[in-house]
Amino acid sequence: MSKKKELFRDERLLHSLQSHVTKLKRDLKDQSQEQETFSSFWINEAQKKLQEQLNKKINTNIAKNVILFLGDGMSLSTITASRIYAGQRLKKSGEEYSLSFENFPFTALSKTYCVDKQTADSACSATAYLTGVKANFGTVGLNAKVKRNDCQGSLIKENRLSSIMQWAQDAGKSTGFVTTTRVTHASPAGIYARSASRDWESDYDMQNFTDSKECSDIAKQLVTESPGNKLNVIFGGGRMKFLSENIIENGSRGERLDGRDLIDEWIQHQKSANAHYVSNRTELFSLDYSKIDHILGLFADSHLEYNLKNDKDEPSLKEMTSAAIEILKKNDKGFVLFVEGGKIDVAHHDNMAHLALDETAEFDKAIQSAMELTDEKDTLIVVTADHSHTMTLSGYSHRGKDILGLNTEISSMDSMPYLTLSYANGPSAEKKRLVNEEEMKNTGYQYPSLVPLLYETHGGDDVPIYSRGPYSHLFEGVLEQNTIPHFIAYAACISNGATACD
Template sequence: MKNLLLQFVVLLCTTALCVANYEHEHTATYWNDQAQARLQKQLLRRTNTGVAKNVILFLGDGMSIPTLTAARTHLGQRNGNAGEETELSFEKFPYVGLSKTYCVDKQVADSACSATAYLGGVKANKDTVGVTAAVKRGDCDAMNDVSNHVQSVAHYSQLKNKRTGIVTTTRVTHASPAGVYAHTAERDWESDTDVTLAGKNPKTCLDSTVQLVHGETGKKLNVIFGGGRRKFLPMFETDEDGKMGNRLDNRNLINEWKQLKANTTHAYVSDRNSLLNIADGTEYSLGLFDNGHMSYNLERDSNKQPSLEEMTIKAIELLSNGKEGFFLFVEGGLIDKAHHDNKARLALDETIEFHKAIEAAVKMTNETDTLILVTADHAHTMTLNGNENRGHDVLGLGGLAVDLLQYTTLSYGTGPGYKPNKDGRRHDVSKDDLTSNDYGYPTIAPLLSATHGGDDVGIFASGPWSHLITSVVEQNLIAHVINFASCTGERTTACEN
């Protein structure tokens, strides 16, 4: 019923009913006044050179610039407006830059090498996490050489007695969150089974889950919220949903985490209600809400799985109890997953959920002492095509091509959305159900999973030293800005400056 209502609202915006919403834009006065108001706001802006007691890094996985444009438009249309004029919460931040996301060895980044860059300050090879480019993919010996390890901003925050945490809608051992705590030559080594299948020894090539529970940085994380229970549990042992574990070593790493925290106030939770009821004074919290990745918001059982916004709110509440401040990493990971399947409707909704989490964080913190950064690890190949009128459903048809067949406003460069026709003509998308959450938007080249995009991604910043985020920069600068602003790390900081 909720989806039908949203579709009805968007349908209204494709008619003349939405025109009335921007008739006031027909005058020069409107645009001049709007620009002058923004100019005055810019003139009143003062740089904040205080110390960032708290830092929150929001990562929209695969959140390209076109994704932002389409998501803000879709959000506005959900609310009965034309949509194009809408702003996402973080688009109101005072400082914006662009991040160059390539890996050391690849033109287009993955979530592993990019996590090492924005969390560790060092660019790396594709598919490696928390190590320098001296480590090639799958090289266990090089990965175990500590001289090749790249420490994250969370690690340096812990050295300053700050509380630290990760929140994600993917598995907590997936590539992006692993950048907080892991050092591995292969992003897919999330359990000992994964290492064994790669022909390596899991006793020497430690998987990411073991590093999360027992590693130098992982074991000190105060908050861990996301999915991925199977990477913690033995094969043939079932989780709370009756699904099997993935480990061959017969270790239950959830129980090991509990044992390590036995002398502290701690909580392990596996559903939404338990998350919301974690006591405020709890020092360590582990929340695993799915056997694998968490469900898309539009498919989520809200009685079992919390939203990204709810996990973020709880994490900030728990981390704020630390006297020295905190560092929190929050990933909207399913934006990327939906894009890989060319499921644009799901990708845009996940971006809107990401926007809600950031909006909540802004309300809970103070920009005088909290640095909030919002960025993406890499882009995707989704694009917006013309030439429909203002207010036209961004998830709908885009117009008629010279072959007299319709095209969609959104389409992809690669992926499973490719639909061949036996007669050699282009597929007729007007016959498709574009209102389905599972609809795969058209692509140029057929692939089982869409590739990432190589275009630059945005960085949005608010709080102490946020003015350092300007122009086009290498992605690894982000970690250096965080360390500088929060007086952590091994290089020059705001405190020394």
């Protein structure tokens, strides 16, 4: 037989095998949905869950390690839609699928309001869940005595707060954070900064505020002040906030006006052969994590790229999280790690639902990785969000209908189709409601919104908290957001207040 005929035969066999596998999956799916028509299926499933709940054990070990996962803008509707999205990518109908953290034993709701606003931003909320004190909109690491842009108020000692990372460092634990945004962005800034404005990420951002000259920008605080300069791991983007406008790195120019190279200053401050700066995925993967004490990874000029658009040499959130754990776990006293899926929020602000759901699925992969690299007996993992968004799932679509696509129904008012996902406000409000299915294939497609705004806003509704590990049972009921670090500190014995070690 000629090679051409052999190749043709092999292709036919492969095609036949693929068709057989597709049919088998379809048959299994049909059988599964057929089972759901019987009362016994739902009764048995409920009884299984009942036994799980009855067998649930409370873990009162001391939390040697803590990992706080923050899905920025990960509202309950985002979780539901992402669950379906992730399930449908596995060729399931999606509704019955579960994200990894949805199987955690304990769940609560977090009230996210700021002291002065019904709906939170990422700065006041970060202050709440990282320092244990509620704050004003737009401020970081300061109590509510300080209004936004009040530099002088931020310098008063009594108004300045310490974060859970400071408490962990004081207890001798290793500390670090990972984010897909700039490392100076509002959420991670809550770890180490005290700033009257979340926008003061570099001195360039402060130049129009004449009253701010006595205050340090957020990037400078990270490198020169505690607890930022003691962090063992810093992974994210935002390189331009650290470099002088006279410096060009990776083809892009810095923005600082003070002439400082904060990356070099960070390296000099560590004064250790075991301190490393990396700027891309290749450099990160080339390191021996067992020999690293401190690492600064700035993988982009601004935010990291979306997962679905990442054609650069940038590490994924899962890869950064895994590397951070490998570096931090060498400490016999344990570690505290903060991990932010920050691009969920960025996508929602542009009404880009597809990207928001995919970033949530990537966030879930990072959580799954952390679960595999740690032990539930001594590691407390808490998953939550800082605030909600205005995206909703609506209509009465058939089971298994593409969550990103058209709803099964047609509007009875104007006889037009509509999407299952939509927003209350945002930049897409000016678009006609007539849906172009070809445009929807673009991952950056803007889903319809009602009120025209430059950017979609946050939502003011409560967000969930999922927990597992030591003292995870504390996270039950409806909680004020600022209770989160107090509960964590109790479990890890790193608080000046009550702890499990008392």
